[in-house]
């Protein structure tokens with residue numbers, strides 16, 4: 001048996017280079033034994049097989065060595081939670097609505113049977129069925145499970161007290177519920193250095209997009225640029241979204257070393273944190289005369 | 292199965308297999324974004340079709356098969372003609388030295404392999420599945436899988452040995468973009 005045939009038989013039979021006889025559908029056991037015999041006596045084959053083995057070990061190690069993104073597991077749980085919530089809601093709605101339909105249908109069938117009800121009676125039955133449907137829908141609206149709501153105060157606390165290292169976080173373009181991540185329009189970031197992409201962070205059990213920035217120092221000031229961050233959270237996920245609809249329309253609070261203010265804008269709730277006081281936050285306000 | 296059992300089983304599946312699925316999806320697609328999408332798709336499909344999983348011990352293979360099917364669907368077909376031709380190629384390589392390669396070169400070489408060779412090779416390198424399990428996942432006979440694995444290993448080594456030119460730059464994915472400016476909360480003009 002020549003080298004090439006021997007190696008092909010062995011590779012085909014034993015990809016892991018275990019010199020054992022293959023399954024019935026593979027090269028015949030006799031061929032396998034002869035190939036193994038050849039390799040045991042052939043230095044060139046032994047060297048070639050060892051080389052392929054080294055290559056496989058290295059490629060295999062590299063192949064397995066893939067960094068899993070931070071927060072992926074949480075994102076998967078969030079997606080599954082959302083899917084489960086939708087599934088239960090739809091199922092409950094369907095069983096509820098079908099029950100009502102079947103009940104009203106039966107009743108209609110009874111009344112429209114041989115006695116041939118008048119048009120007035122049919123209208124009454126239709127109205128009763130519609131009322132039943134409306135009642136069922138209302139009950140479902142009240143009783144249907146809702147996705148868990150996030151407490152904004154807890155998220156603010158977590159964000160202010162735990163330094164967020166955005167270099168370690170993955171980018172976030174869309175929240176698990178599909179809402180697009182974006183910066184607010186009502187903050188003037190022209191004096192800020194800010195990354196174009198938001199980072200994904202999990203705070204107080206909620207998925208939050210974080211834009212970190214620095215506010216340039218005032219002209220002539222010797223102070224350092226001020227660090228700040230804007231958090232964005234889907235409005236539907238927040239238990240009590242802020243009433244304020246633009247930046248600084250609501251209260252300014254002091255949390256940790258930051259002055260912070262929250263507002264709702266579009267589909268998102270934003271919280272802007274800035275190291276410093278309310279005066280510094282004012283520098284981020286969009287001047288009315290500018291627009 | 293009660294809804295609470297389903298949720299518990301799915302949580303268990305995520306806990307046990309999400310990293311493997313992500314790695315498999317990444318090696319198949321060569322993109323982190325696609326890998327995450329494929330992983331999420333696999334678990335959402337599992338959620339929708341959990342009743343089809345008769346034996347929880349085969350969940351790992353089942354999930355990997357979902358990932359591969361979704362990947363193939365995205366790519367509109369596995370390119371069977373090329374794979375069939377290659378079934379008869381790739382004799383063992385005679386090379387005096389071990390190839391030197393890095394992660395990007397490995398991924399580039401994997402990307403160049405026909406999918407029917409790449410998928411079993413990745414699963415083989417993951418050391419998580421027997422040949423029989425790989426064959427079942429690919430839905431081909433055991434002998435075909437062994438033959439493809441043998442050729443895939445030789446092909447990969449050949450590619451990495453002959454592509455010893457200048458190293459390719461790592462792929463940098465573009466930063467995610469905000470919605471177009473017609474969106475009510477579009478990115479303001481002053482953002483670079």
Ligand SMILES: [Zn+2]
Pocket residue numbers: 002003004006038039042043044045046
């Ligand atoms: Zn030989």
